[in-house]
Amino acid sequence: MKKMQNQFKVLTLSYKNAPIAVREAVSLNEIGCRNLLDKIKEFTGAQDVLVLSTCNRTEVYYAADNDYSREIIKLIALEKGFIATKEITPYFRHITSHQEAVQHLFYVGLGLESQVVGDMQILNQVKKAYQWAADAGMAGPFLHRLMHTIFATNKQVVNQTAFRDGAASVSYATVELVEELTANMENPRVLMIGVGEIGANVCDNFQKSAVNNIIIANRTHHKALELAQKTGARAVYWENVWQEIQAADVVISSVPGDCFFIARETVEKQGVRSPKFFIDLSMPRSVDAALESLAGVCVYNIDSIRNRATSALEKRIAAIPEVKGLVAEALVEFSAWTREMAMSPALQQFKQRLEQIRQQEVARYLKNLGAEEQQLVEVLTKNILNKIVKMPALELKAACQRGESEALLQGLSALFSLEKQEA
Numbered sequence: 001m002k003k004m005q006n007q008f009k010v011l012t013l014s015y016k017n018a019p020i021a022v023r024e025a026v027s028l029n030e031i032g033c034r035n036l037l038d039k040i041k042e043f044t045g046a047q048d049v050l051v052l053s054t055c056n057r058t059e060v061y062y063a064a065d066n067d068y069s070r071e072i073i074k075l076i077a078l079e080k081g082f083i084a085t086k087e088i089t090p091y092f093r094h095i096t097s098h099q100e101a102v103q104h105l106f107y108v109g110l111g112l113e114s115q116v117v118g119d120m121q122i123l124n125q126v127k128k129a130y131q132w133a134a135d136a137g138m139a140g141p142f143l144h145r146l147m148h149t150i151f152a153t154n155k156q157v158v159n160q161t162a163f164r165d166g167a168a169s170v171s172y173a174t175v176e177l178v179e180e181l182t183a184n185m186e187n188p189r190v191l192m193i194g195v196g197e198i199g200a201n202v203c204d205n206f207q208k209s210a211v212n213n214i215i216i217a218n219r220t221h222h223k224a225l226e227l228a229q230k231t232g233a234r235a236v237y238w239e240n241v242w243q244e245i246q247a248a249d250v251v252i253s254s255v256p257g258d259c260f261f262i263a264r265e266t267v268e269k270q271g272v273r274s275p276k277f278f279i280d281l282s283m284p285r286s287v288d289a290a291l292e293s294l295a296g297v298c299v300y301n302i303d304s305i306r307n308r309a310t311s312a313l314e315k316r317i318a319a320i321p322e323v324k325g326l327v328a329e330a331l332v333e334f335s336a337w338t339r340e341m342a343m344s345p346a347l348q349q350f351k352q353r354l355e356q357i358r359q360q361e362v363a364r365y366l367k368n369l370g371a372e373e374q375q376l377v378e379v380l381t382k383n384i385l386n387k388i389v390k391m392p393a394l395e396l397k398a399a400c401q402r403g404e405s406e407a408l409l410q411g412l413s414a415l416f417s418l419e420k421q422e423a
Contacts (some may be wrong), residue, residue, distance in 0.1 A: 001276050006049070007246065008142070010101040011094050015115055018091040020303050023078065023286045026088055029256070033081050035127065036060070039075045039261055044068045049136075052108070052129040052282060054122065055283035055302050056115050061105055063142060066351065069094040102146065106327045109150045109254055116170050116305075116315040117185035118163050121197060123154055160326070163319040171201035173305045174279060175209050178250050181277050181298075182211060191215045191248035193241065194255035195227045198281050202252060204233040213291045215248070217241045219255075246270045250277045257284035264290040273353035274408040279305070296335040340397065346409050351389050358385050 013026055028036060033051045040049050046062035055058070060072050073092060077085045095101045104113075109126045111118040130147045133139040139147075157163050182188035188211060192199055195218045206214050214233035219223035221237055228235035236244055245251055245262065253262065262278065267288075274296025281302055291297050303310035358381050366374050392412060399408050 004283050007065050008063045008101045009067070009069075009094065009096050010059055010061045010104050011072050011092055012059040012104070013088070014113070015094045016060070016113075016301065020285070020301060022088060022091050023055070023058065024055075025082070026058045026076050027055065028079065028131070028284045030128070031176060034132050034136065036075060036079050037132060037138050038277045039079070040068075040072060041136060041138055043075065044071050045227055046056055048133075048140045048146075049138040050105075050133050052126060052128050052145060054125050055281070058106070059102065059108070059112075061143075063140075067074065067094070067096065070181065099331075099335075103327065103331060105146065106150055106153065106330065109152055110323060110327070111163075112320065112323060112327075116173050117313065117320070118394065119170060120164060121170070121201065123151075124197070126150070134256065141341065142338070146334065149330055149334050153326055156326050157323050158415070161319045161322045162315045163323050164316075170281070170302070170305060171198055173210070174202050174252065174281065175205040177278075177305060178206075178252070179209060180213055182249060185249055187213050188249040189213050189215065189247060190250045190252065191217065191244050191285075192233070193217050193245075193253045193260070194253065194282070195223050196254055199252075199254040200227055202254070202281070203233055206233070207231055217244055219259075242266070242270070246273070248276075249273070249277065250375065251287075252279045252281065253286045254281040255286050256282050257286035258285055260408075262287045262291070264288045267291055267297070267309065268294055281305075347389070347399070348391055349383075349411060350392065350412055354385050354388065358382070 013023065015023065028051065033053055036051050037049060040046055040051075040060070040062065044062075044064070046064040046068050048063040050059070050061040051059075052061070053213065058076070060076075062068065062072075069092065073085050073089055077083060077088070095104055105126075107113045109123055111120065111122050114122055126147075128381060130139065130143075133143065178188075180189060183192075188204070190201055190211060190213060192214060195203070195216060199216075199218075203214060203216065206212065210337055212232065215233070216228050216233050216235050216416045217240070218227075219237055219238050224235040227233065245267070253260075253263070272294055276297050276300045278287045278291055278297065280299065283302070285301060287301070289299055289301070292299050362377060362381055366377065369377065381423075392408075396408055396412075
């Protein structure tokens with residue numbers, strides 16, 4: 001138990017060191033994430049496994065004594081349907097320091113690692129990943145406690161800092177980009193394809209914008225209708241999506257490219273109203289980069305939506321030290337809990353060892369005593385035992401807070417032959 005607690009690791013591939021084509025190659029949807037969890041469970045000895053895949057990152061967190069990075073990369077490749085892993089392996093980082101891996105999950109969950117710093121969507125994605133881990137039976141006490149500590153820290157961040165002030169998420173950065181691109185247009189027509197989380201957020205943010213001629217197209221029409229009613233947009237039927245693409249000044253796509261793809265040939269055949277802008281928020285991409293070669297057409301993908309220089313973003317950046325301070329406090333508390341968790345089996349063994357001795361000794365004399373006396377001896381000796389255990393337990397707890405419990409645990413184990421006891 002103790003060893004496992006100190007062996008949390010993360011295998012990470014993100015926008016920081018991998019281009020969009022590589023991220024596409026390893027990005028997993030919900031079914032892919034769930035399948036990967038099952039495969040890791042079946043083929044490795046990893047515990048407390050969390051699989052997180054967004055348009056900016058694909059990460060696998062796990063607790064194990066062994067390094068399973070090669071196996072996990074192979075399993076991702078199998079899940080994505082390609083066999084060779086040497087193309088993607090160099091883009092993965094493997095963080096094997098327990099403390100660093102735990103901190104990394106905090107930073108990712110709170111939006112410190114996001115492309116648009118403080119992105120609010122990431123925590124929802126982390127929550128979903130946690131739900132899938134729990135469903136797969138891959139979340140033990142360690143991961144449960146870690147996730148709830150991160151959620152509690154997020155509440156502190158929201159309530160105590162300016163880190164979430166303003167709307168500097170990817171969806172807001174998209175709206176801001178549209179405002180800039182259409183600044184000289186009269187009532188620009190914007191088509192939003194797809195109403196998943198990011199599509200819905202973009203439409204939401206358009207409500208705060210002067211750009212308000214928004215058309216929504218989605219395969220499931222009632223979802224487009226619901227979102228249109230909620231955000232003051234207009235829904236169109238999916239059958240008309242290509243006519244709508246032709247009519248729009250700005251086309252924003254958030255549907256995965258393996259479901260729907262806007263190819264250069266199709267747009268060229270239609271004829272282009274110039275200027276025309278395509279913004280691709282999908283993973284895999286759903287807008288052909290080759291569209292750029294058509295006169296008057298510009299394509300922006302998720303990588304080109306950089307941190308927009310807004311006052312909200314500056315506020316967030318200024319709040320980073322505060323957020324990191326809150327994380328540092330949470331980490332200290334979490335580490336103490338981890339050490340206590342590691343300590344409790346040894347304390348249990350210690351107590352069991354003493355209880356064995358107590359029972360052996362009491363058994364010798366009880367047969368010569370009456371029922372009332374027997375009960376008295378039981379109560380008296382149990383009380384003595386509990387008082388004896390209490391002191392080392394308190395000392396160990398204090399040592400945990402100081403980060404010095406290791407030596408005391410070893411001493412306790414040696415003095416009472418606890419390891420042998422366990423065997």
